[in-house]
Amino acid sequence: MGTLLVKVLACGVCRTDLHLLDGELPACRYPVTPGHEIVGRVVASGSRFPGGARVGIPWLGWACGECEYCRRGRENLCDRARFTGCHIDGGYADYVLADERFCLPIPERYGDAEAAPLLCAGLIGYRCYALAGEARVLGLYGFGAAAHILAQVARAEGRTVFAFTRKNDFQGQKFALECGAHWAGDSDTPPPEPLDAAILFAPVGALVPTALKSTRKGGRVICGGIHMSDIPSFPYAWLWGEREIVSVANLTRADGERFMQVAAGLPLRTEVHRYPLERANEALADLRAGRFTGAAVLIPASADSQKRGLI
Numbered sequence: 001m002g003t004l005l006v007k008v009l010a011c012g013v014c015r016t017d018l019h020l021l022d023g024e025l026p027a028c029r030y031p032v033t034p035g036h037e038i039v040g041r042v043v044a045s046g047s048r049f050p051g052g053a054r055v056g057i058p059w060l061g062w063a064c065g066e067c068e069y070c071r072r073g074r075e076n077l078c079d080r081a082r083f084t085g086c087h088i089d090g091g092y093a094d095y096v097l098a099d100e101r102f103c104l105p106i107p108e109r110y111g112d113a114e115a116a117p118l119l120c121a122g123l124i125g126y127r128c129y130a131l132a133g134e135a136r137v138l139g140l141y142g143f144g145a146a147a148h149i150l151a152q153v154a155r156a157e158g159r160t161v162f163a164f165t166r167k168n169d170f171q172g173q174k175f176a177l178e179c180g181a182h183w184a185g186d187s188d189t190p191p192p193e194p195l196d197a198a199i200l201f202a203p204v205g206a207l208v209p210t211a212l213k214s215t216r217k218g219g220r221v222i223c224g225g226i227h228m229s230d231i232p233s234f235p236y237a238w239l240w241g242e243r244e245i246v247s248v249a250n251l252t253r254a255d256g257e258r259f260m261q262v263a264a265g266l267p268l269r270t271e272v273h274r275y276p277l278e279r280a281n282e283a284l285a286d287l288r289a290g291r292f293t294g295a296a297v298l299i300p301a302s303a304d305s306q307k308r309g310l311i
């Protein structure tokens with residue numbers, strides 16, 4: 001097993017980083033360097049990735065490989081799992097260390113910054129999407145970094161995509177339509193037709209009953225966030241009809257490999273807003289306030305000046 005020393009080229013800013021900052025993830029180590037959407041260049045090589053290779057470092061940084069979950073292919077649920085930017089220092093940095101068994105190759109077609117959001121927003125979004133099964137009509141609640149990638153995948157696979165945003169977020173709705181959604185509206189507006197599955201990316205518990213009401217019998221409501229405000233009570237009738245509510249926790253290496261293959265085959269457009277690493281707090285504040293569409297990505301000064309031929 002090799003540990004890679006990786007020079008960070010770009011690191012995505014995820015909503016999970018806000019939950020970490022707010023102390024909402026008690027299982028994490030505090031203090032820790034956040035950042036789990038890392039695109040970097042291998043400096044000291046392992047056996048799987050040679051020096052100079054471009055790698056992606058996602059949220060799952062280590063799993064025990066021995067417990068019941070790991071042995072059954074559910075290492076995302078490993079009790080001893082260690083997560084990047086949570087237990088292991090992450091990518092809000094110039095260099096990181098990573099267990100190469102948990103690193104992913106990055107498809108050639110993406111630039112460093114453009115690839116960063118694939119590593120969590122794309123990956124976790126894709127795990128949520130897999131849980132939606134054969135759903136023909138898909139609702140996405142909260143149209144940020146994850147949804148803007150997933151909408152393109154779902155559209156390319158022939159699904160009907162409805163996007164739900166905060167009330168009167170016309171900019172977000174316009175963005176959703178640009179990313180391939182067939183319809184976009186406020187989250188409390190009923191969709192044009194009932195959903196086969198709903199995926200919730202917004203950390204708002206009240207959206208669970210809202211989404212259930214818009215989901216047909218036998219449909220699923222999938223909660224993709226690591227943290228959510230409390231779910232208010234609702235009439236059993238809204239769940240009746242074999243509707244299901246499930247959560248998605250973390251990712252497996254198999255999810256990562258599968259999604260990177262999808263991303264290699266499809267020209268996914270990730271909308272990224274670059275911030276110098278030292279302006280990480282500004283990026284986090286902008287994410288919290290919803291001041292941009294798409295995803296924020298931090299660029300270390302060393303990576304930036306190297307790219308411009310200054311060092």
Ligand SMILES: [Zn+2]
Pocket residue numbers: 063064065066067068069070075078079080081
């Ligand atoms: Zn395990």
Ligand SMILES: [Zn+2]
Pocket residue numbers: 014015016036059120121
């Ligand atoms: Zn994330």
